Amino acid sequence: MTAGIGAHPLISFDVGSETIRIRDELEQQDLTLRTTAPDELDPQPALTDLFVFPVDNAITVTVSKLRVETPIGTAVWNGDGDHLGEFTTTPWELPDGTYFVNMQSTVNGYLRIDDASFTGVHRRSGTRTQNSPLELTFAEPTSVTIGGRSFHTRPQTTITVPDDPQAILEALAYLGSSIKEYSCERSWPTLRGHPPAIERGDRLEIPAELSRPKTGVTISVPATYADVYRVAPLVFYLGADVEVGDRPELRLEDGYGYVQPLRTESRSLEETVDELLETCLVLDSLTRVDGYLSGPRHEYDELAPHLPFYPPNLYGEPLSAQLLEYLEVSPSLLEPYVPRWPMTAVFQPRPDDVELLPSVLNVLSKVHVDDGSRGAMESTVSGSLATTTTETVPETMRDGEPALESLEHAPQSSSPILTCYTDAQPPAGAGCLLSEGFEHALSHSLPEVSDARIAYVTDVPDRADRVRTAIDDVAPTHRLESDGITIVDRPSKRDLERTLESDVDVLYCDLPVSNDGIECPDGPLDPDGVDDVGVKTFVVYGPASLAAGRELIRRGAFAGLVLENTVSPVQVVRLTKTLLQGHPLADGVRLTGIDERSTVRFVGNPAHPVVRRDGAAIPQRIDVVSASTDEHDLFLYCQLTDIHQVGSVSRFIGDRSSDAYQLNGTTVRQSRRLSTAEVVSLLEDDDHVSRVNGQPYYGERDPEAFVRKSVRRTLTDVQ
Template sequence: MPGDSEGNAFVSFSTTATGTEIRVRDGVGTHEYTLQTDVPVSLERASPDRFISPVDTAVSFTTSELHLPPDSSVVVRDGHGEHLCQLGPEPREFVRGTYYAEVSPSMKTYVLVPDSAFTGYYRDYDELGTGPSLEFESETRVFLGVRSPHDRPQATITVPDDPSAIATAVSALGSALKEYSCERSWPTLRGHPPAIERGGELHVPDVLEKPDTGVTIALPPTYADVYRVAPLAYYLGADVVTAAGIDPELRLDVGHTEPLRRPGRTLEASVDRLLARCLLLDSLVRIDGYYSFTRYEYDEVAPHLPFYPPELYGESLDAQLMEYLEVPFDVLEPYVPQWPTTAVLRPDPGDVEVVPSLLDPLSRIHVAPADESAGASATGPEHDSNLDSRLFDPTVTAYAGRTPPVGETRLVPAAFENARHQKRNTPSECHLQCFGVDAAAVDAFERIRDTVVASPPDETPTLTTEGLPTRARLRRALAGDADFLHFGGRVTDAGFACTDGVLSPSEVDEVAVSLVSIAGQRDVETLVPLVERGALAGIAHEPASPAEQVGLLAGYLGQTFSLAAAAALGVRTPYRLVGDATTAIAAWQLPIVIDVESVAVDTHRVWYWTEPTDETSLGSILLPTEEFTQQTHSLAGAPAEQSPRVSTDELVEVFEAGFVVRLNGEVYPTSGDLTAETVRRSARRSLDGAPDQP
């Protein structure tokens, strides 16, 4: 009957007064959408076990037409989950059978059509809006299952200032995983961990079901060690226990114990390696699961493994780990995704509340020495990679409670909460605001921006420029609708030097701008209050060539790169970052970098790399469709080498396609200006000091 409501804490369903609209709401976040039927429907609770992929809750109803949310994509699978097609502009008829329609609006949605024939098509600008529809041969009982993106904490754990209590809280963070099989390597099956707050006594809400995966991490009761193992504990759903005088170790119910601190390798390095090992190998084992796509990493790695990955699919987690631990890490290392963020926390209870936000994107966690005077070199992450140093790597290290080293990030916890309210725009919807640049700078800004932002030309961001503002004008701009704001004036410890005085960040009540840029990387702390008041991130860079740098930075941001990647590509003077540097302001196409290493003047190795984003985070796979690629799925963030090697003339065609290219370590924007001779000169310079001549 109209008004019926079903669901659980994660997802709820209800019908409107007419009974022909089904509203689906996310109980954890703010997502919502509506489906339309041709007749009034009555919702009945259904078992989530009917679906081949995990769903939080499900309902059934009878209808002859189902109109899905506008602008959704729909993949149709048979009753065994095998991919059949993606609905396109032309109607597609499906003979009687059982099908799953996988829909991608704001929440993962599955429509189970049991024993029926139907037609899938895209309606075009009717009263329901452009979008996909399913039309059944007769009135049919269909099942609707939905999985929340779970991008916010479901509950809050209270902890006292005690390492053992924090270890108990960390043991409950894995309750956010939708599955404890290798499928958890898919980011959509890893929900946001519960929040943690400091309090007088330990309290873990009953709604959080502590995982039982057969994996335990044992370690001494120190804040530093509990923080260090938190990412691995979350991903494995491990129980974290503490005892004085023991060395950190991984314990499996099958009876195996694996030391996590070895001679010559820190606990941090061991945890980083093990987490990377599990994510990569899980992604190979899951090829026998929900999605059996061909994979670049599978073809490269599987022949060198001591086991056949699909045979491990149904095994217990501890049994899988026993096999994973037998693989030499150097076999896996070239195919591990580049981790976007490593957080460096302080070894005290003050940083415990930021841990769940760091684990949501699966960030690594390291801990600084208790004496901060040890310096940046002592607190940075251990880089454990044999990948060629010329491969693009925009990873950043985020430091809690201190000014970061050059090129790194100041961790500001408020950035994570701000990001939950951010709307990702297309480049044409992005507004870039620049203050305090002269006419020559504006010309360079526009020229470089229009060069960097690839076709179509109507998909470039809007740029507005002004001279140095008054205090009131800058305050209004920071609270305005710009996605990126650059202040080209002088910045001091007191604030922004405007035409009528200095605007202190403490005088700015609200910041709606996503990213803020200033000239003067030593003034990075000025940006911290802006993030605390609403911005997502900021960058402070030396003003040696402001027009070119700001233009490149804005161009790469408009091409959907994160702030960290845009800075790594476009800012050539020292800079520091603040907030969530993995933030991207635009969503339109994949942020792609083509890495090139010349092995001869006319022969080149080529890697295809896509930056992990909040939409394609660690564990996602992507399918390149460009002609020069192998057109095989690969992990987001993992450089995929293309085969065969390409000639100089073939490489110039890649440049003309409008990609960002790193040629022998030097960045070339998508300008199309590179000629074959430019490539050959670069090759000669990089090959054993060969002379730079035609």
């Protein structure tokens, strides 16, 4: 085997007699290509500029046939970068020309095919087309350039900073070095790599391989911890240069010295940064519509006629020129189309929090600073969490139809789903961010849904039976019939310790947590005594549950829900099912309506999902709103997670849906109304969370009766 062709710290290639392995060195993942003409390969290093997409490394080989093993998705572009479509199980013959092929799997691979004709087809694997091998057959031996781009979900290197806000400000300018391309395409999460890690030290040390992006944008800000943290998301996303200034400003190299104040008498720095971040993300996603990935977009059709510019005309323009146009757009025009941001991180104005900054920027979280007015912030956070189960359909989604204020339906709102604090004692309804939660999430490989391991632990008489009954009451699905479900009844301290150390993806512990530890029948187990927690996500309750939860995160878990009071077995099972549909812990709590009297807090990294869905499908929520006894509107919400980040798009596949893609994190009304029979069919599909007229469907045995009862109640209420 010839190893290390065109060596690169992110992507390498191993070429053997019959295989070409693209290796993502940062992620430790491979994508294998096979050929039936081994003596033709002759691998040579190649220029990455040969691709219209950013790639980290490339080689050229000569082949007559290539077989790409287990790609999640494939797509084709012509030599001008115009998206042509995707390969299917029907052979697709492409005439002589230059083409680019994306092979997305555990590694992001690309092919450049020059002046050649070929046929591409997915070979069906059994009855499944998903992840089926892709075969490319060429008319004659052809020179093919193979490129790879790391998914870059973890830091490549580390910046050291002293306890000095001015040094942190200088380090900020290098965090954007992980973004692969500073065009509107950076709104795609796959082009925003994880920023370099930051550690505290005695002096500023920036690794030589990092460089400051040059985008023509400069942000100046006072050298205080509070203001430096507040501007960090905008600095990262825009690749801005940074400097110390008396007041926060954004400046553009546009030839006229344009200056945009970032703090005014009527707008705080946090409000302005949040608004600019939302504006840039949404408008970048519209400007890229004729870029790497084309296709109909809901937001484009709705917004483009009302913009003061034609978005495709900005493609390829310098960032400063794009921003000049973006800043002319009223935020109120964009507001209905802004994704619901998954998280706002609330920092303390102190040097300790700087090490968390790259993790929250990686998911493009907003960053606020606790200025001491905790009382007002606490009531806002807990109130917003409590009202998420009684949300209403906004007027803009109803085309003038009467508002049904009693419906539980997510508003088109950019308000964050969850607010997380770096403080050890977050307010009720909020989260407590821990760096170990992000680190452990990166070290765990998410299981497929069918492989997830679930454990329920209880010592309450009959509660184990009630959990079993709750599982049986949910319509049979592969998610809750898994052999991985374990119920541990009346465990000893040693039994609980073994459970905590085992490879469990979701643990619900019904044993109360006191200051002495988790109360087992034979005495309390102190989480400090568990050397290596194998549980990934957990739910615990009791007066000392937050302290115990923090300790479980430090010792191996990545996310936890801590409750002041226990919840019913039915809610436990519903939450578990939602997690196994791909929703993160915080969203699972919101969607299943955990009793607000059982005060909730989150610890670790609550935006990280528990399972990996087939084909990297995004978690979805389906809302059905009845217009008549046999006509129903369908709304689709695509859930943001730290895997499916802001800027990504999805669509609901099927004849019930619109052909247009939508930004994940938004709610979109689909193109046609459904019959009652079609709604019942939707409910029988367990691949998403469903609600009918605001009533969650958890798998009741008779979905048709559920729908008809909901319709009768809703239409009677309207009349």
